[in-house]
Amino acid sequence: MRLHNLLCCSTDANFDPDVDSDVKKPATKTDKPEPYSASAAGALFQAYADPDEPATIGAEGFERLCTDANIPLDGAMPLLLAWQLDAKEMGKISKEDWVRGTDALHVSSLAMLALALSDLHALLILNEPSPAPSITTSTPAKKKKGSAEAPAKTSYNRTRYQRYAADPNKAFGELYAFCFVLAKPEGSRNIDMDTATALWGVVLNPRYPQITDVIAYITEAGTYKGVNKDLWSMMLEFCKGVKPDLSDYEADGAWPTLVDDFVSWKKAKDANGNPAEPMAE
Known part of the structure; x- marks a missing residue:
């Protein structure tokens, strides 16, 4: 399934x-x-x-x-x-x-x-x-001698x-890592993009609403087909460590190409007030 x-x-x-x-x-x-x-x-x-x-x-x-x-x-x-x-x-x-x-x-x-x-x-x-x-x-208490039934x-x-x-952040990281392993087909290193965006939508979005823009970019670009473990992990780091307005984003921070392309797309879109053309992968 x-x-x-x-x-x-x-x-x-x-x-x-x-x-x-x-x-x-x-x-x-x-x-x-x-x-x-x-x-x-x-x-x-x-x-x-x-x-x-x-x-x-x-x-x-x-x-x-x-x-x-x-x-x-x-x-x-x-x-x-x-x-x-x-x-x-x-x-x-x-x-x-x-x-x-x-x-x-x-x-x-x-x-x-x-x-x-x-x-x-x-x-x-x-x-x-x-x-x-x-x-x-849920373990019933032992009944003491002469006492009423517990x-x-x-x-x-x-x-x-x-x-x-x-440590909720650590636990969330464990859940997030588990989701990649769960969704990854046996023998593959990647999960398909449709599955990845579905997961990001339900797992990341409540905590990090900026993932909505990332998913919108991926959908509009239409060129990204899969997600490997590195990209999966870095997407969480991006959501946790970069402000939603991208003001503290460092382009030289060794981010995956998809993240760099998203940031360029989002900044152009915000600057022009119009939807930006997705960049090629």
Whole structure:
């Protein structure tokens, strides 16, 4: 599955999960938070696993899972899900990665999975740390002799969240680097430009709105076909280190050609008050 298709829409316009009798589905799309259990996490995986490949949640199952958990497919949350599960391919989750990831997060319900991803989205994409809840683990407390039954704890394990919150910029860098590896076809050194701009639009844009102009330039130029690891990394550095008005941009700073060309295009456009002609690659 192509990443930008997953972020924007279903890959199969004729697919309707409500009429696919071969695929097991949860009883409800809005389940309540429940204490974590490995068996429940396993059952949740099987509800979305590919009938022909039961050890994998495939593209259609991935989309149904996101839809049932109210995880928007047109934003960064599917990427956060893939990141937290250490998925090897966008739109697919192996049983091994699911078990390891859900155990680390202590999530075994759609509601808790959505909560964990929503917190990460606020912290890393919107740069808005969420207040720590009073319950920080889904492991039930042990009952003391002679005491009343301890209430079940229903929050996910926020150990990862707390690590990310200690240095959000570092954590965002980890997510950003993961996205390139996730989107890069096996055996290739590049990702195609359509995928790169789709990723930049949902991952970089909320933090660095100037990427919108970069995407506009790339689209207008129409000559850039792919993005390698160096360009991917430098685009984040450009957004982080250069002011949106480009007043502190240093042309001799060893920027990739695409960035130099964008800056020339943008400055000419701003100076003339008219759209500048894109420069040749």
